Amino acid sequence: MAHSVGEIAAALGAQAAGDLGIMISGAAEPAVARADQLALALSPSYGDQVSEGAAVAAMVWIGADWQAMGLRAAIFAPRGRLAMAGLTSLLDPGPQIAEGIHPMAIVDPSATLGEGIRIGPFVVVAAGAVIGPKVQIASHCVIGAGAHIGSGCLILEGVKIGHDVILGDRVICHPGAVIGADGFSFVTPEKSGIEDIRETLGQRAQIRAQAWTRIHSLGAVTIGDDVEIGANATIDRGTIRSTRVGAGTKIDNLVHIGHNVQVGRDCMLCGQVGIAGSAQIGNRVVLGGQCGVSDNIFVGDDVICGGATKIFTNAPAGRVLLGSPAVKMEIQVEMQKALRRLPRLFKRVAALEGGAESDDA
Numbered sequence: 001m002a003h004s005v006g007e008i009a010a011a012l013g014a015q016a017a018g019d020l021g022i023m024i025s026g027a028a029e030p031a032v033a034r035a036d037q038l039a040l041a042l043s044p045s046y047g048d049q050v051s052e053g054a055a056v057a058a059m060v061w062i063g064a065d066w067q068a069m070g071l072r073a074a075i076f077a078p079r080g081r082l083a084m085a086g087l088t089s090l091l092d093p094g095p096q097i098a099e100g101i102h103p104m105a106i107v108d109p110s111a112t113l114g115e116g117i118r119i120g121p122f123v124v125v126a127a128g129a130v131i132g133p134k135v136q137i138a139s140h141c142v143i144g145a146g147a148h149i150g151s152g153c154l155i156l157e158g159v160k161i162g163h164d165v166i167l168g169d170r171v172i173c174h175p176g177a178v179i180g181a182d183g184f185s186f187v188t189p190e191k192s193g194i195e196d197i198r199e200t201l202g203q204r205a206q207i208r209a210q211a212w213t214r215i216h217s218l219g220a221v222t223i224g225d226d227v228e229i230g231a232n233a234t235i236d237r238g239t240i241r242s243t244r245v246g247a248g249t250k251i252d253n254l255v256h257i258g259h260n261v262q263v264g265r266d267c268m269l270c271g272q273v274g275i276a277g278s279a280q281i282g283n284r285v286v287l288g289g290q291c292g293v294s295d296n297i298f299v300g301d302d303v304i305c306g307g308a309t310k311i312f313t314n315a316p317a318g319r320v321l322l323g324s325p326a327v328k329m330e331i332q333v334e335m336q337k338a339l340r341r342l343p344r345l346f347k348r349v350a351a352l353e354g355g356a357e358s359d360d361a
Contacts, residue, residue: 001025003090005057005073008038012086017066018073022057027087030055038087041069042080059083095156097136111143114151126163144180150225162237168225168247176232179223183236183243183259183277185215215239217259224248224265230255236277246283264301282317 003011006020026037030049033039039055041047041064050058050069057073059080060066066074077083097118101107104121111125114133125131125143132151137143141155144163152170155161159173162180173179188210196204219238224247229235233251236259237243243257246265255273257263263275264283273287276295281287285299288307293299300317310324322332 001093002036005038005075008087008090009075011090012075012077012083014078014083015076016074017076018057018071020073022073024057027059027091028053028055030058033058038075039071040084042077042084059087095136095138095154097138102139108145132169138175147180162221164220165237166220166222166242168223168227170226171223172228174229174231174233174253177229178232178234179229180221180237181234182217183215183239185217185239185259185277186212187215188212219243219260221245227251230271233257236261252289258295270307 002023002025004020005016005022005024008024009016009020024036024038027040028034028037030039030041030046031052033053033055035054035056037055039050039053039058041050041058041060043061047064047069050071056071058066058069058071059075059077061080062076062078064074097120099116099118101119102121105119105123107113107119107125108127108129110127111129111131113131114135116134117131118136120137120139122140123137126145128146129143130148131143132149132153134151135149135153137155138157140157141159143149143161144165146164147161148166150167150169150171153167155173157175159175160178165180190210192210193204193207217237217239219240219242221235221237221243223245226248227245228250230251230253232253233255235243235245235257238260241260243259243261245257245263246267248266249263251269252271254271255269257275258277260278261275261281263281264285266284267281268286270287270289272290275281275293278296279293280298281293282299282301282303284302286304288305288309290308291305292310294312297311297314299311299315302318303315304320305311305326306322306329308324309321309326311321311326315321315326320329321327322329
């Protein structure tokens with residue numbers, strides 16, 4: 001669907017100039033933009049690329065000389081990525097799932113279905129499940145027995161939602177996500193080597209054969225409103241209490257959240273983050289890609305962790321952490337500087353030691 005430059009600017013709450021009647025059907029990088037696409041030149045580094053493409057309208061930075069770029073219209077974005085969020089929302093048609101229930105879907109008669117739902121082929125909705133109004137479920141999804149799906153949710157291809165899992169309103173689940181698998185929880189009849197190591201930090205009483213006994217997961221998973229769950233992310237159900245993810249939290253692809261974990265509101269968990277069982281994550285926490293959080297610890301509100309940080313102990317609120325083990329970012333930077341100096345230091349020490357031996361001789 002095409003929109004005029006004026007309509008786009010109004011939807012974004014942005015200022016615009018030039019011919020506001022130009023119709024736009026999409027967006028593109030400046031160098032490859034067509035005449036019917038809005039070129040995204042959100043910083044001066046992209047300004048020179050506008051002339052390489054065929055765009056006649058662009059989204060530009062405040063103060064840009066859009067006419068010198070050969071444009072007929074411009075939208076001014078004081079905060080570029082925020083403007084992109086609004087623009088992409090406006091231009092995204094969403095998944096094409098037909099209204100109603102596809103004849104190749106299987107819906108248990110005891111399931112409750114809201115108005116305006118869209119259920120694609122090969123979907124299975126189990127007994128007692130409750131699907132809210134305006135929910136869209138793409139092909140090959142499974143909604144377990146007794147699960148509750150809030151209104152306006154979007155569940156994309158191949159998502160598996162376990163029994164008794166609760167999703168709030170407007171939750172988005174990307175392809176392959178699994179919510180509500182059993183937790184990874186096992187115990188040995190006798191004291192295990194892991195327990196020895198935890199107590200002694202390295203010593204084992206004795207090495208002996210051990211067999212693992214499964215601890216079943218009686219809890220579920222509760223997901224708050226406006227949560228987004230990435231492709232192939234996994235969230236395990238709790239052992240007794242439910243695993244919980246707070247409203248507004250965004251979870252990237254391949255993230256794993258273990259059993260009993262409690263994640264706060266408006267967190268950002270980037271790709272390949274792993275949070276071990278029973279950890280507690282505060283509100284507005286940001287964990288960069290490949291961060292790890294040990295079991296049974298607490299990460300306070302507003303903590304930010306750089307990529308590949310490993311948190312082994314409680315993290316106070318507001319800390320900025322980096323490294324493995326995690327330390328304050330400024331300390332980690334100094335540690336890395338010192339590490340790079342080590343080869344020179346070793347050479348100096350070796351030279352001094354050589355000189356000392358000569359003096360002794």
